[in-house]
Structure formats: structure tokens, C-alpha cells
Amino acid sequence: MNELQIYLGDCKEVLKQIPENSVDLIITSPPYADQRKATYGGISPENYVEWFLPISKQLLRVLKPTGTFILNIKEKVVQGERSTYVLELIIEMRKQGWLWTEEFIWHKKNCYPGKWNNRFRDAWERLLQFNKNRNFNMYQEAVMVPMGDWAQNRLRNLSETDKRRDNSKVGSGFGKNISNWLERKEAYPTNVLHLATECNNKKHSAAFPECLPEWFIRLFTQEGNTVLDPFMGSGTTCIVAQKMGRATIGIEILPEYFEMVQNGFKQQPSVLPFTWDNERKTNYGLKITKIQ
Amino acid sequence: MNELQIYLGDCKEVLKQIPENSVDLIITSPPYADQRKATYGGISPENYVEWFLPISKQLLRVLKPTGTFILNIKEKVVQGERSTYVLELIIEMRKQGWLWTEEFIWHKKNCYPGKWNNRFRDAWERLLQFNKNRNFNMYQEAVMVPMGDWAQNRLRNLSETDKRRDNSKVGSGFGKNISNWLERKEAYPTNVLHLATECNNKKHSAAFPECLPEWFIRLFTQEGNTVLDPFMGSGTTCIVAQKMGRATIGIEILPEYFEMVQNGFKQQPSVLPFTWDNERKTNYGLKITKIQ
DNA sequence: GTTCCGCATGAATCGATAG
């Protein structure tokens, strides 16, 4: 069984207890500026970089030279403009020694609704990839799947509504035509991920859907490797990492979240807040063949 | 007939001849920074911001207070890292007086093929929206798209809570009144655009597809307004703007591109390098009601 | 077991109003 450590406390301090060069993948979604005020108090956009840099410094220390840091973030609108703190953060983290290797796009299919005179709905978030070294571990095969199989499975039980939904134009673009997928032999992923946010009626909704950390864990780690989430929240990343046979470290500052995750892990897997479906096929064509 | 002006020359100089506050929409795809000496002479990533700022200063001058500037750009990978010149450009343009209103994502469905050991294919580009003023013209109805098919089932039978305003219980102040949607056939798009890259086998490879400038021209201008592309290239934006009944200004520094566009406009519309297909509207959900 | 359908939910944003 792979080790699980969850800590209650401020990650800036807790991280100092973690040995250097010991983590293979950091994947986290910190509180965004001025958002989730009710739970996390809210860091203002002006202070965000200053607040985050000491944490990213510790993250740089604990990450293995071959490891990867995935940072999920999106700037909010302030007085009609997008804030620039994320841009400044990237620039400052490079000065710390991080390499800004890539920027993935998480396209949120069911984004927050609303209507404004000078703005459309925001349907994407940044997934910033940072590394310590140009030579990092990446297991591309783990997220590649023969497109034929996937398309066949997809099409076998495709209802009429599914077909029509797939041709939906909402999102301001071309409707995708499922039949186009059939012609492809293999699906190579790109740096754009199409995932819906999970909006179930549980009390604590996850920051991102399970398949998001799952995809990056498969891409950047192997079984037995160590995954760290310094802003654990409701624990999605940690739970997925455990189920995927990775050693897991989670840090959370709020007792209620910490206890919720702790209680979840204490119980039997069958009553964990998440149920794992071995046959699950995600929206980006990933087939999970073996879990646990 | 709407005026068409195309200039041969360096846009930094040519722009000085254009009156201030005279342009409704600037949409352009400047040469990306590149190490190689390509067709445009290759601006290195280190010099990119310095090179672009005098141009953006002129663009700020010629744009109407209610106008919009759409900048299509994507940073290159240099020594395993994404360059930061686009981030720096945004920060510096704000110091010039631009408002960074929004960042649209252009998701390129059929992006350039390839495989690398530590990188997936790049399937998106930035479409940065800048404005002079918080109050700019935006004609959202012109780009509305068919609503998702969920609505047909959803609206068949209205429950009691659907008939009145139903406020969310989480205290977000978010509520809904489903009965407002009964007449609704279309929805507003998001800030993620799904467009296939057009692979025309011309010499110019960097051109974006017609529907990209078309979408922004519909969104930010009306007939008779003025559209400017200071890096005209093969002329996609200018041709689309003319077909849509907008006054058009194009600037190009390379004689061969300039002459190609010039010759295209001299000939009959039927032999223009682009053919306008009324059926295309179905591809991305836009209704083209009147062309020319 | 399937499929169908009702329904709550969501890292939002703006402008007006109140302190």
C-alpha cells in the first residue's frame, strides 16, 4: 500500500518538513485571488504574487529534478480588466529558478452562466506546467489511446440525444462530428483538455473534476511515485493519487476540509465520497484499464 | 461600396498617416518571435516587446474610444520553455494605456502534427482583447449560437420552481427563472473558440481561417465601420472585412504579399482567392444574413 | 438493468444602491 500523509496547517510552513528532491508531481489549485473569500479569506490580486512566492520556493525545494509542478489558476476580472497577477507570477517564478515549460488549457464545457454587456462567459482556466529541469519524466503513452477503440466504444451506445449534443454549436465553434474520429487510428493528446466541472449536489464540491488530476498523474508519474497537493481542499487530487497507487502528501489549512478528507480515508473504499469506475472513459479519450 | 485602402510599407510608419480615433476594430496576427530568419526577418523573443510597443502606440492612437484591438499571438518554445514575451507585452501595453479586457482562446482542432518527448502538440493560441475604454461597442447578438439540446427536454415541462425565480441555496445570490428561456433558441458564446485551422496550400502558412476575423468583425463592428489589419499578410482579414461591408485598411511590408492581395482585389469576386460559402454558417452556428 | 427526466449547482461579473 502506498503511503498517505495529510497535514493540517499552512503549507508554507508544513512544506519545510518535507525532504528536498522527494516529490515527483505537485498538482494543486490554490485559492484564486479574492475568490472563495468565505472559506479562505481571500488574497487580493495586488498581494497575490508576494503571497505565493514563498510557497513556490518551498515547492521548488521538495520537487525532484525530474519532477513536474502543475498549477491550476485563472485570473479574475477587476474593473473591467483581467488581472495581470498570473502573468507576473510566471515571470517571478522563473526568477526563482522554475522553468515555465508549458501552458495547458482546461476548457470547461459547463462554465459559469451569466450575461454582461461587454464580456462573454469565461470557459477556460490555465494549467501551468513548471519544471526544475529540461529533462523531466513524462509518460506520454499513459494518456494515449487508440482512437479506433475509443470511438467504437463511444459510438456503440450513442443515443440520438448524444449525437445531437455532440453537434451542439454552443461554445461558439464548429460542432464536432463524431464520425470524423473514426478515421483516426490513434489519438495524440494536445495541450487543450476538454472537461466538464463536476457539479454534484454534495456539500463540498471539488475544485476540479477527478479526471483532471488523474490525467496529469498518469502523464507525469508511475506507480510508487509521490504526488503532492499543498492546497488539498476537498482532497480530489489525494484521493485519485491513492487510488492510482501513488504515495500521496496533502496539506490543508482549514480544519473542516482536513477532517473531511481524513474521515474519508479512514472509512472503507466503498464509502469513500468518490466511487471509481474501472470502465470510465473520460471526455478526452482516456481509458482507465487498471486501477489499484 | 465600402472603402478599401491597402498600403505597402512598415506599419509603424504607415500608421502615422491614419487619423486618430478613426478605426473601429483592429484585428491582426503579427509575425511571431522566432529564432530563425523567416519571411518577416524574424524578431527574436528578447526584442519582441521593444519591437512591438511603438506599433501598439500607433494602434492606440488610431483606434476609436469605443473600438477594440484583437491581437492573435502565441509564444514560441525556446530552449524547452515557453517564452514570456507575450506576458511582458501585455504588462507593457497596459502601461501604454491599453486595457487588457479579455483573453479568448482559439482552440485549433487540427493543429500542426508532430510528436516530442516532453511536449504535446500546441493546439491553442491567444486572442488578446485590448480596449481604450471600459465602454466599447460589442454586438453580442451577432454571434449567438444555437442552444444545447438539453434545452428541448429541459423546457418541455416546467416545474413549480421553474416558473418563478428560484434562488440558489448556497447564498451565492445566484438564481434562475427558467420560464424566461421558453422562447430562447440561441445562447451566447463563451471565450473559447473552436475553429479548425484552414490548411490552404498557399505559400503563406500563418494565415488564420476566415471565420476567425469574421467572428470578431461581427462581434465588434457594424456595416460601414472601419477594420484595420496592420500585418495584412495574405489578406484574410481584409478580404473578409470587405465582403462584410466594412471599410478596410490593410498594411503589409512585403511586396509579394502586398501585390498578391492587390491583384486579388482587382479581379472579380468570383476569382478572389477565397470563396464565400453561404453554407459555411452552419459550420459554426453563425447566420450570415447579408453579404455584399 | 436501462432510459428518461427533474433539478440543484457552479473559482462569474456588472451596475445600482447603501454605508
Place this chain on the structure above:
DNA sequence: ACTATCGATTCATGCGGAA
């Protein structure tokens, strides 16, 4: 003048109960 709170607007999804 300046900030803080409030009301209004909006669409796709997954869950769970019903057919």
C-alpha cells in the same frame, strides 16, 4: 469619493428517482 453589499443575468452537467 470610496468601498461593501445586493440583485440580476445565464447554460450545461451529473445525479438520483421514476418510468
